[in-house]
Amino acid sequence: MDFQPPIINLLIVAPLLITMGAGLFLMLLNIFCKRDGVYYWLTLAAIAAALVQNVAMWGHEYGTFIARGSYPMVVSDNFSVFLNSILLLSGIGTLLISRNYLHRTKLERPEFYMLMLFSLSGMMMMGMANDLILVFVALELLSIPLYIMAGLAVSRDDSKESAMKYFLLGAFSSGIFVYGIALIYGATGATALPAVYAVLEAGSPLAMAGTAFLMVGFAFKIGAVPFHMWTPDVYEGAPTVVTAFMSVGAKVAGFAALLRVFTVALPAMSDAWMGALALIAALTLIIGNVVALMQTNIKRMLGYSSIAHAGYLLIGVAAAGQHSEAVGSVLLYMLAYLFTTMGAFGVVIALEHKLGEGIMLEDYKGLAKRNPWLSAAMLVFMLSLTGVPPTGGFSGKFYIFRSAVEANLWWLAIIAIMTSVVSGYYYLRVVFYMYMFDGDRTEPVYAGTALKTGLLIALVGTLWLGFFPAGWFELAYKAVIGTTQLLAGG
Amino acid sequence: MSEITINSYVILSTILFVIGALGVLLRRNAIIVFMSIEMMLNAANLLFVAFSRHLGNLDGQVLVFFVITVAAAEVAVGLALIVAIFRTKKSIDIDTLNLMKG
Numbered sequence: 001m002d003f004q005p006p007i008i009n010l011l012i013v014a015p016l017l018i019t020m021g022a023g024l025f026l027m028l029l030n031i032f033c034k035r036d037g038v039y040y041w042l043t044l045a046a047i048a049a050a051l052v053q054n055v056a057m058w059g060h061e062y063g064t065f066i067a068r069g070s071y072p073m074v075v076s077d078n079f080s081v082f083l084n085s086i087l088l089l090s091g092i093g094t095l096l097i098s099r100n101y102l103h104r105t106k107l108e109r110p111e112f113y114m115l116m117l118f119s120l121s122g123m124m125m126m127g128m129a130n131d132l133i134l135v136f137v138a139l140e141l142l143s144i145p146l147y148i149m150a151g152l153a154v155s156r157d158d159s160k161e162s163a164m165k166y167f168l169l170g171a172f173s174s175g176i177f178v179y180g181i182a183l184i185y186g187a188t189g190a191t192a193l194p195a196v197y198a199v200l201e202a203g204s205p206l207a208m209a210g211t212a213f214l215m216v217g218f219a220f221k222i223g224a225v226p227f228h229m230w231t232p233d234v235y236e237g238a239p240t241v242v243t244a245f246m247s248v249g250a251k252v253a254g255f256a257a258l259l260r261v262f263t264v265a266l267p268a269m270s271d272a273w274m275g276a277l278a279l280i281a282a283l284t285l286i287i288g289n290v291v292a293l294m295q296t297n298i299k300r301m302l303g304y305s306s307i308a309h310a311g312y313l314l315i316g317v318a319a320a321g322q323h324s325e326a327v328g329s330v331l332l333y334m335l336a337y338l339f340t341t342m343g344a345f346g347v348v349i350a351l352e353h354k355l356g357e358g359i360m361l362e363d364y365k366g367l368a369k370r371n372p373w374l375s376a377a378m379l380v381f382m383l384s385l386t387g388v389p390p391t392g393g394f395s396g397k398f399y400i401f402r403s404a405v406e407a408n409l410w411w412l413a414i415i416a417i418m419t420s421v422v423s424g425y426y427y428l429r430v431v432f433y434m435y436m437f438d439g440d441r442t443e444p445v446y447a448g449t450a451l452k453t454g455l456l457i458a459l460v461g462t463l464w465l466g467f468f469p470a471g472w473f474e475l476a477y478k479a480v481i482g483t484t485q486l487l488a489g490g
Numbered sequence: 491m492s493e494i495t496i497n498s499y500v501i502l503s504t505i506l507f508v509i510g511a512l513g514v515l516l517r518r519n520a521i522i523v524f525m526s527i528e529m530m531l532n533a534a535n536l537l538f539v540a541f542s543r544h545l546g547n548l549d550g551q552v553l554v555f556f557v558i559t560v561a562a563a564e565v566a567v568g569l570a571l572i573v574a575i576f577r578t579k580k581s582i583d584i585d586t587l588n589l590m591k592g
Contacts, residue, residue: 133552133553133556136556136557136560137556137560140560140563140564144563144564144567147567147571148567151571151574154574157578157579157589158589158590160571160574160575160578161575161587161589161590162590163571164520164571164572164575164584164587165587167567167568167571168514168520168523168524168527168568168584171524171527171564171568172511172514172527172530174531174560174564175510175511175514175527175530175531175534176511176530178531178534178557179507179530179533179534179537181534181553182503182534182535182537182538182541182550182553183537185537185538185541185549185550185553186500186537186541186544186545189541189545189547189549190549191549191553232590233590236590237589237590300590
């Protein structure tokens with residue numbers, strides 16, 4: 001038998017290689033260089049370079065790591081370019097809002113930047129993976145650095161506790177996930193997503209069980225009820241910049257892989273998973289939004305809020321079993337979620353004057369007097385999270401609800417609208433505190449240049465998506481129709 | 491003695507997986523929880539190898555290497571975290587991790 005090497009085109013994975021290579025380079029640099037600023041700027045440059053390279057790949061469909069007679073393990077199409085852009089922007093956003101914070105809290109260590117680059121590589125790989133085993137490797141590459149980052153404030157008990165909880169539940173979910181892959185492999189003899197699609201028959205019990213296990217694994221990662229228990233604790237205990245990073249990055253990456261796996265490999269089972277996802281979405285919406293009402297810590301509240309937003313996104317995924325436009329609405333929602341969440345965490349970081357202090361809702365009393373600009377920004381972000389027009393959150397929800405109605409998920413759309421109304425109570429409470437009360441502290445809140453830049457970008461993004469959603473939806477939809485495979489489900 | 495077929499492996503792997511999952515849910519010692527997670531991963535490995543043999547397709551055996559490697563990376567991080575927790579709490583009972591609630 002003659003050996004033919006697989007077809008490898010490294011240019012296709014260039015954004016990944018840039019972030020990964022930069023991470024390795026920083027590890028090496030750590031031996032010689034102890035100045036923290038260097039790591040910050042190098043990381044920012046690497047992510048910006050990866051973003052440029054990534055955007056340059058828009059409009060093409062590539063595959064690489066192709067063994068003879070099989071499917072590519074990694075694909076780069078408009079879908080992955082769109083998602084990778086969101087992920088890289090979340091990386092830039094995290095860096096901008098972390099600059100002053102890490103300094104102030106004495107957490108600035110080179111490890112933060114390396115781990116972030118590695119985790120970012122894993123996140124990007126999630127959207128590009130075209131093979132279940134690569135999805136698994138990507139999932140671990142994104143999670144393992146995040147476990148360490150959650151415990152970055154190693155002197156604090158809550159940070160260590162959150163890292164431990166995140167680790168145990170994350171490892172548990174990957175055990176379930178890999179068992180699901182094994183079952184799908186047993187049912188089809190394949191792990192490449194298109195190969196699974198080609199072989200899979202509806203109603204095979206092994207594949208049915210495998211799909212259920214994969215769903216549980218993903219539900220853990222995206223923080224969907226009933227697998228959400230870790231989310232609020234980890235969000236509260238981890239340093240706030242890490243919380244910001246994982247609330248966007250880990251969730252977007254989880255949804256990226258969820259969408260690709262379910263719409264490319266498993267459309268044969270779409271009846272089963274549509275129903276299950278719709279049910280999970282409904283539970284996630286109700287529990288996430290109702291429990292958020294009782295929170296007094298803003299990070300914990302944003303944790304439950306991120307659970308609730310996973311619920312809105314899951315509506316889109318469930319509808320994607322019916323028509324591909326729903327995938328576009330999920331992508332648009334993620335973009336809006338990126339800007340809004342990054343911005344909200346930016347304000348939280350500005351107020352956290354000492355590590356773990358200034359993060360209670362009480363601390364927001366009188367913010368309008370202490371820093372009117374910051375509170376105005378927070379007002380926009382809170383309105384956007386609630387879904388009030390003209391903000392990005394409204395546009396995202398509008399398209400998601402429309403796709404739910406088109407997929408005949410009326411009941412789900414009604415639950416989602418009702419829970420959105422409920423969510424208004426806890427988001428607008430923050431606004432109420434900022435403008436209607438006087439707080440104990442009166443000194444002005446200082447925001448550094450990097451943080452201000454980050455907030456400005458988030459604000460512009462949120463409002464732009466709010467005022468002109470149609471163009472953005474076109475773009476998101478192009479990310480789906482440019483991807484022939486995603487349409488396999490019809 | 492009945493013949494050993496693919497079914498036997500699937501049953502054995504299911505038993506291992508269930509023991510692992512129950513261990514994670516019921517045991518309170520972090521090390522034992524951790525070992526249970528490893529058992530779940532190895533149940534999947536067994537399934538990969540058994541299916542690989544059954545289907546006459548080597549992909550499954552390659553997959554096992556990926557799973558083992560990832561498990562090793564997880565062990566490195568997990569044990570470090572357990573040590574860090576033990577240093578302050580002098581215990582690795584996961585019920586003592588109760589700073590945050592609600």
